[in-house]
Amino acid sequence: MGEQTKASARVAGPRDGAEGGAPPVIDAAFARWLAERAGQELLRVRAELGHADGKALKAAGDKAAHDLLRAELARWRPADAVLSEEDEHARVAWRDGEPGMVRPDRLSASRVWIVDPLDGTREYSEEGRTDWAVHVALWTADACKSDASCLSAGAVAMPARHRTIATDNPPAYPPMPLESATGGAIRIAASRTRPPAFVTALAEELGAELVPMGSAGVKIAAVISGEADAYVHAGGQYEWDSAAPVAVALATGLHASRIDGTPLSYNQADPKLPDLVVCRKDLAPRLLAAISKHLPPQ
Ligand SMILES: Nc1ncnc2c1ncn2[C@@H]1O[C@H](COP(=O)(O)O)[C@@H](OP(=O)(O)O)[C@H]1O
Ligand SMILES: [Mg+2]
Numbered sequence: 001m002g003e004q005t006k007a008s009a010r011v012a013g014p015r016d017g018a019e020g021g022a023p024p025v026i027d028a029a030f031a032r033w034l035a036e037r038a039g040q041e042l043l044r045v046r047a048e049l050g051h052a053d054g055k056a057l058k059a060a061g062d063k064a065a066h067d068l069l070r071a072e073l074a075r076w077r078p079a080d081a082v083l084s085e086e087d088e089h090a091r092v093a094w095r096d097g098e099p100g101m102v103r104p105d106r107l108s109a110s111r112v113w114i115v116d117p118l119d120g121t122r123e124y125s126e127e128g129r130t131d132w133a134v135h136v137a138l139w140t141a142d143a144c145k146s147d148a149s150c151l152s153a154g155a156v157a158m159p160a161r162h163r164t165i166a167t168d169n170p171p172a173y174p175p176m177p178l179e180s181a182t183g184g185a186i187r188i189a190a191s192r193t194r195p196p197a198f199v200t201a202l203a204e205e206l207g208a209e210l211v212p213m214g215s216a217g218v219k220i221a222a223v224i225s226g227e228a229d230a231y232v233h234a235g236g237q238y239e240w241d242s243a244a245p246v247a248v249a250l251a252t253g254l255h256a257s258r259i260d261g262t263p264l265s266y267n268q269a270d271p272k273l274p275d276l277v278v279c280r281k282d283l284a285p286r287l288l289a290a291i292s293k294h295l296p297p298q
Contacts, residue, residue, distance in 0.1 A: 028168035031155035035136040038065040039159030054125035065117035081106035084115045085240045110141040116240035120215025130160035133217035135244035139267040148263035154247025156217040170251035174226035185209045189219035189228035196235040220245035230279035239271045255284040
């Protein structure tokens with residue numbers, strides 16, 4: 001091999017593992033790139049398998065998106081730790097001896113990617129539904145200096161909606177809703193398949209309307225776009241369900257906290273993060289006060 005060839009072998013080529021060239025260097029833009037790539041993979045799998053066997057489609061989608069995220073993170077961010085829904089469920093260690101797969105322990109790492117390869121898995125398997133997403137967030141020790149969530153970047157790709165929201169270009173703060181459009185009622189985004197009893201009681205207390213939809217990411221995106229005024233959840237969830245959309249909500253200037261008003265903390269030893277509220281800042285005091293009357297048992 002000549003010197004010229006040797007040198008060029010070390011330089012990333014235009015199609016060096018990434019379609020259309022190497023990914024962005026800036027983390028937030030990389031998060032967007034990664035979430036969108038996994039989203040395209042999910043669309044491909046959905047088109048290929050169809051909806052005849054929903055269970056098989058969910059499993060294939062989860063795996064395809066997870067494998068893509070895992071491979072690209074190993075390739076482009078090999079020194080960072082990763083917390084992924086699918087790894088936790090499958091109990092697959094990243095330290096499994098595959099080249100490029102050796103990862104630092106996330107609890108002592110200074111950079112941790114928190115990813116949900118497919119949020120709204122149920123909706124993904126249902127024909128015609130677009131309320132599912134890919135979540136990619138970055139937790140860094142550095143970001144803890146400025147925000148308790150320690151989230152320094154995040155992207156939520158909603159490929160079936162042709163929409164991605166990310167911290168590289170945070171969306172505008174949502175407009176105040178017109179009373180003529182909402183009748184003055186607060187619109188709370190809630191799970192379409194298992195809305196927590198606590199949220200139903202809260203809605204009654206506030207005279208609020210529940211807006212059912214799938215995926216935590218899509219619900220927070222709905223608050224950001226102004227389609228809903230708040231997302232309130234309790235009773236169970238994990239860090240990967242909220243990290244990326246909360247990163248975008250915070251970058252947009254929205255309120256995001258636990259339902260008791262304390263900060264959301266990520267990259268904890270136990271990845272359970274069972275409740276949260278995301279809303280416009282003007283709404284937070286009223287919502288938190290009403291929530292405090294309906295706090296579910298811990
Ligand atoms: N009680 C609970 N316990 C654990 N996870 C929950 C939960 N309620 C909702 N979630 C998770 O939060 C995400 C959004 O749920 P929903 O659409 O019902 O609001 C889903 O993520 P996944 O689709 O990644 O599993 C779902 O599994
Ligand atoms: Mg999820």
